[in-house]
Structures are given as structure tokens and as C-alpha cells.
Amino acid sequence: MQACSLSATDLACRRGDRLLFARLSFALGPGEALQLAGANGIGKSSLMRIVAGLMPAFAGTIERHGALGLIDERPALDPHLPLGRALAFWQRLDGPADNAAARLGLAGLMDVPVRYLSTGQKKRAALARLIGQKVPLWLLDEPLNGLDTRGVALVEEMAAQHCREGGICLIASHQPLALPGMGRIELADFAA
């Protein structure tokens, strides 16, 4: 995997007239993972969108080397299409995927329209899309929402493998997550 890095310096985020957090900094190199923890509404998702470049930061800078993939609460899969065809759309943009879908336990669901999938199954499908993207920087926004215990173990395993291969994982989650060598930032410490 290509050399990658992700760092933030003195980030601050403002929503409306409320300053959510300030002076937040971190730096991640190849193979490193970081969990952003904190209560609901503390700014985890906003921070993810700022890091992804989808939202401007109120202050501070992001430095990023390497392409970036994001999972959030929206799966970005056409609800009326069977899962196989919905994923195939992204494969046409990202290049052919490996057997990620099978490893995620989706093999039997390829003919099922996306709108009939459960929350956890949609999360797995989004993970398959992310793996197929083959990017070094992973942003996982609440990746464990709606997943059963096996699903949680799968996400941990996929993230660990991604880090072993030299990728970077930035995970926003209020749930505990076991990942070897993962750092942890409590967003509450930076609340303004």
C-alpha cells in the first residue's frame, strides 16, 4: 500500500453559534489507528466530515497523503437495486473488488434489494464498498451501529487487517472497540 499519513493541527469546529471542540490535534502514520470517543452530539461526525474534506473547519488544518474512504450512516447504495448490482456500480468506479462481500457474510444477499436489508446488513455492505475502494485512509463513522457481535468482530478484524497492510483507520465510535495498538481521543477533553 502506498505511503500515507493523516494529521490534524489545532482543529476547531463550530455548528451554528456553538463551538463543539477546539485545539484538537493528532497525527497518524502508516498502520496506525485512532478512536474518537465521546457522547452523542459532541462532534464526532462533524470531525469526520472535516477530516474527509466535506465540511470546512472553523480553525486549524488537515494534512492528508493518500486517498480517503468514508463510511457513515448513509450506505450510498441504491435502495431499489439488488445488493449485487448496487455494489457493482461502485466497482465500476473503483475497479474490480476482491472477495470482500463474501468475507463479510453478504454472499447470500446479493439478490436482495438494498431496501430490504437490515441496518447491520447495510453496514456490512458499506464496508464491502469501502474495501473495494482500495484506499489507504479509512474513516469509519460509527461503524458498529446496528451490528451484532459477529459483525463487530468482523469490523475489528477488517480494520486490524487494513492497519497491518499499512493503512490508517480513524474510527468515531462511542462503543468500545478492540484494535491492537489503537490510540484513543476523548472528544470531551477538547470541548470548548
Next chain:
Amino acid sequence: MSATFLPLLRRDLAMLVSGGRRGGAVLPVLFFLAVAMLYPFAVGPDAVLLGRTGGGVIWVAALLAAILPLDRLVEPDLELGFFDQWALRGIGEEWILAIRILAHWLSFGPPLMLAALPASALVGIDGDKLWLVEIGLLAGTPGLAALGVMVAAITAGLRGGAALGGLLVIPLAVPLLVFGAGSLAVGGTSGLALTAAVSLVLLAIAPFAAGAAIRAGRG
């Protein structure tokens, strides 16, 4: 960039042309034909009057038919997170929306031109005037498609965005209507040239205005 053209166009066409939950191309065409069919009932069987005013009715019907799919042009993709995922892959909003304009036009432009044949017969237009209607629609419908995507992007995410979108398109489409329907009254090609000019201006502006609207709506 060009590698993304076909997958995106294919998806847009599957979404806009074929049936399914997000509608299809059939409904606007049926709507268009229904208006053309109702008009003679409303004004009576006076062939001279029908022939003189029928072209205008066809243009108004085409405009209204183009408004029908407005709410599913941009909003669903925004809600499902597609635009964010495209942005992460470095695919520009302008490019995506330019392709969407093309797909939107393909889904209603050529079908309306076909439907204009029976519609013209219903309102008593034939011969040279039928050609003017067809070429006028060919020149004008791309502008309507660009306008539709632009307004859909601007109103996406607003409450009652669909109704507001329709209201916004109508005044902006007035130049197209004036020149397109006007070319039938005057005859000759000057009206058609002006219709095409308005279309080209809209086509040039729309992807950028719509892309800026999508980016402004992020956050």
C-alpha cells in the same frame, strides 16, 4: 474522468428512464399526451383556432412534463450520501450534474419529440409546422433539462423542495417558451435559433450553478 462517464450515465439512465420506485420516462410522456388530448375538448373542434394555438399548448405541455421528474433528479442521491462518496473519489459535482442533465434529457426529450407527433395531430398541426414543432423541441428540451437539474440541485434538501422547484422552473423557462412557441407563429428559423441559443446558455450555466448549490448545501 472519462472512465467515470459510462458508469454514471448508465446509473442515471436506469434511474430516470426505466420504471421502478424512482419513476420512469413514461409518466411525463403520458402527461404530455393527456394535455394535448384535453385541449381540443376544452376549446372545441374549431380547426383554425386549434391550429393557431395548438403549438403553444404543445410547448406548455412539454414544459410541465419536464417538471414532473424534478424531485427525483438530485434529492435522493444527496440523501443517500452518493454525492459525498463521489466527492471523496475526486469526481466533481459539475461533471456528475452535467451527466445527469444528459440523462434527464435522454429520458424526456426524445420521448416527447415522438409523442409530439400524435399530439400535433390532435391539435391540428401538420406539414411544415410539424417540422417546426419537432426541431423547436429538439432545440428547446436540452435547455429544459439543464434548468430542471439546476433547480433540483438548488432546492434539494429543502422542505417542500419539489413544489418550490416547479415554481422556480416556470419563470426561468419563459424565454424558451417565448422563442420556441413564437417560432411557430412567425414561421422560419429565427425563432428556432433563439430557442437553441437560450438552451445553450442554460446548458453552459446549469452544471456550475447546480454543483455550487450541492457544495453550499454540505456541512
